[in-house]
Amino acid sequence: MSREGVNIHEYQGKALFREEGVAVQEGVHCTTVDQALEAYDSLGSKVVAVKSQIHAGGRGKGSLYCPDTGDLQMEGGVKIALSRDEVETYSKNILGNILVTKQSGPEGKMVNNLYIEAGCEIAHEYYLALLVDREEDAILVMASTEGGVDIEEVAETTPQAIHKAWTDSSGKLSAGADSAMADSLGLTGVSKDSFKKMLGSLVSMFVSRDCSMIEINPLVKAGDGAMIALDSKISFDDNASYRHPWRADMRDMSEEEEVEIRANKSGLSYVKLDGNIGCLVNGAGLAMASMDVIKLYGGEPANFLDIGGGANKESITTAFGIILEDPNVEGILVNIFGGIIRCDMVARSIIDASREVGLSVPLVVRFSGTNHEEGRHVLEESSLEVTTVGTLADGAKAIVAATVGVDA
Amino acid sequence: MSIWINESSKVLVQGITGGQGTFHATRMTEYGTDVVGGVTPGKGGQVVDLPGRSVPVYDTMGQAVSETDADVSVIYVPARFAAAAIVEAADAFNETKGEGLIVCITEGIPTLDMIRCVGHISEMPGIRLIGPNCPGIITPGENGGCKVGIMPGYIHAKGRIGIISKSGTLTYEAVAQTMSVGEGQTTCIGIGGDPISGTGFIDCLAAFEEDPETEAVVMIGEIGGTAEEDAAAWAADNFSKPIVGFVAGATAPPGKRMGHAGAIISGGKGTADEKFSAFEKAGIHIARDPSKIGEVLVSVLIEAGLREP
Known part of the structure; x- marks a missing residue:
């Protein structure tokens, strides 16, 4: 079962950084404007950063909108406040509003959390990230002197500005790799020592906490030469969640799609898309291929849905219910390649599910593999209005034709 | 001809006494795969009944490979134990025969466990791992064939x-x-x-x-x-x-x-x-x-x- 990684907020990431000995500025997590003002008073720093907390990058360049009127509230989800009044203004403009960034999707995300962080004198901004390199079977460390900007753009335009090092299979950098990376970033003296210490802590944290990514953009050299993580973007490998019970407390349900969590609980893997043709498929690859073929024949898939290898009547009923919750759905394509799953079982489940959820849109079913003939027979003998087909292409053509009919 | 497995390949099943292990060991045997035994820690000495044969269960892969001279092992153990099962199989094949094929069906293994596993096996030129999170490998034969995994055999x-x-x-x-x-x-x-x-x-x-x-x-x-x-x-x-x-x-x-x-x-x-x-x-x-x-x-x-x- 896979959710889309396990992401946490910046303020949570920085709390972990503190525990692991990665240098960060003092900061306070707030959920109200009053708390933000208290935080400003307690930090004793004249300049503070007021930072929206959502699980999407590009916050600084995002825009905040009022959820009721849709009016633009403020440009920029991360603001530098030079006074108590500015903290109040910015906090009011952020909390309870919708932040739209390059990564949040056009619908944006409601901001319920704020981080007030002490200001920092910045001599230079760098980029530092650790991630799993699937080609090298290792953890990859990437660093660049071009911090604070879109790193994907740097990778595209000046790949030589990105320095890389890999761990061994036990998650250790080779001796001297940290020094070499500091040198390639042009760091000397205090900054070099500070960078090496930070990198060591990050690599050991990546392993001990089963991370899938740690990104710090920007990593800054402060006025006194110390290296400080001014941002934190961390995601964890969900497959390892069983050995990290502390993660449960960091989960922000408002950041997750409720329907995707519900699907997951029934052993389904569901992702909502924008089209009008619902799909119900066994296997992730075949589910993606079914979406692709719908598109190829002129339709638009409404979802990705893999019912998994352990599907039964209950989970198939749940799957139909979830597909039909989407008001855009005007037809459903079922594509099952029976292996361990038997097509006749799926056929009976479809009949029961359609009664239970009151199926009212066209249904096209393609069965192949184990007991496909029986499955088809069960459907054809039933009172259910269903078109059965032999191939995926025929299924896609039939459901596209049927939904065009709905539109007309 | 074929690659990596054929009708004479001798196959062990790690996790053979579990629900998935027994189910698929049965299907594999029906297809024609020469399943020669299985491994479940703590259940050594038991036997598992498969179509037309009963096969021994061993506590460790080391014992299983020495006793059966198997060429292939297929893994159906839960995700949190699967990486250790791969390493155990690799060590057993490497020490006993210097070669072996490991097929890991299990899904949901932590990524860093797999990095360690793949690193461990990369030191052993005779050991090949297929998977994890895969249906396995199959070589259809004239009469039956060798199926190591969960795919429906009859479609091949x-x-x-x-x-x-x-x-x-x-x-x-x-x-x-x-x-x-x-x-x-x-x-x-x-x-x-x-x-x-x-x-x-x-x-x-x-x-x-x-x-x-x-x-x-x-x-x-x-x-x-x-x-x-x-x-x-x-x-x-x-x-x-x-x-x-x-x-x-x-x-x-x-x-x-x-x-x-x-x-x-x-x-x-x-x-x-x-x-x-x-x-x-x-x-x-x-x-x-x-x-x-x-x-x-x-x-x-x-x-x-x-x-x-």
Whole structure:
């Protein structure tokens, strides 16, 4: 079962950084404007950063909108406040509003959390990230002197500005790799020592906490030469969640799609898309291929849905219910390649599910593999209005034709 | 001929006394696979009844390999114990015979466990890992054959086409496509869709290049990573037989994971379009509709002079 990684907020990431000995500025997590003002008073720093907390990058360049009127509230989800009044203004403009960034999707995300962080004198901004390199079977460390900007753009335009090092299979950098990376970033003296210490802590944290990514953009050299993580973007490998019970407390349900969590609980893997043709498929690859073929024949898939290898009547009923919750759905394509799953079982489940959820849109079913003939027979003998087909292409053509009919 | 397994391969089942292990050991035996025993720690000395034979259960892979002289082990243990099971199998094969094939079906293994595992095995030139999170490998035979995994055996038939795929049911679709045009398979391998895994596309292509019976290959990729692009570039220089390729996920939106842990477009990389173009550039014949893989395969075989028009 896979959710889309396990992401946490910046303020949570920085709390972990503190525990692991990665240098960060003092900061306070707030959920109200009053708390933000208290935080400003307690930090004793004249300049503070007021930072929206959502699980999407590009916050600084995002825009905040009022959820009721849709009016633009403020440009920029991360603001530098030079006074108590500015903290109040910015906090009011952020909390309870919708932040739209390059990564949040056009619908944006409601901001319920704020981080007030002490200001920092910045001599230079760098980029530092650790991630799993699937080609090298290792953890990859990437660093660049071009911090604070879109790193994907740097990778595209000046790949030589990105320095890389890999761990061994036990998650250790080779001796001297940290020094070499500091040198390639042009760091000397205090900054070099500070960078090496930070990198060591990050690599050991990546392993001990089963991370899938740690990104710090920007990593800054402060006025006194110390290296400080001014941002934190961390995601964890969900497959390892069983050995990290502390993660449960960091989960922000408002950041997750409720329907995707519900699907997951029934052993389904569901992702909502924008089209009008619902799909119900066994296997992730075949589910993606079914979406692709719908598109190829002129339709638009409404979802990705893999019912998994352990599907039964209950989970198939749940799957139909979830597909039909989407008001855009005007037809459903079922594509099952029976292996361990038997097509006749799926056929009976479809009949029961359609009664239970009151199926009212066209249904096209393609069965192949184990007991496909029986499955088809069960459907054809039933009172259910269903078109059965032999191939995926025929299924896609039939459901596209049927939904065009709905539109007309 | 075939690659990596054949009808005389002797197969162990790790996790044989578990529900999945017993179920699939039974199916594998029915297909014709020579299952010679199994391993479940703490259950050594028991026997498991399979169709037409009873096989011994051992406590460790070391004992199992020494006693049975097995060539292959297939792993059906839960995710949290699976990486240790792979390492145990690798050590046992390496120490006892210097070679062995490990097929890990289990899904949901932590990524860092797999990095350690793959690193451990990379020191052992005779050990090959397929998976994890894959349907396994099958070589159809004249009468039965060797099936190491969870795929439905009966959809396959002995023939001249090799199949390599990252996904499970989409592999079956590819098999059905070859069958629909009267072609059987030499060997079909599901390499799995996890970010870190053992055998990749290039290893499979290299083995199919050496296999005189394989005349053409069907290669099924999916979004995420650059394994398809790397394999295409390698094949352009090193692979002499025709390849038919498909990549799943052309409609997947960036940043959303599509079921498999590895199937995610991140930072604009790993899209289906990039992979299809890499295939075309390398001379791989593409099918944008998987229902057309059979059609494309036939025309490619005819073009190569391997079949009569």
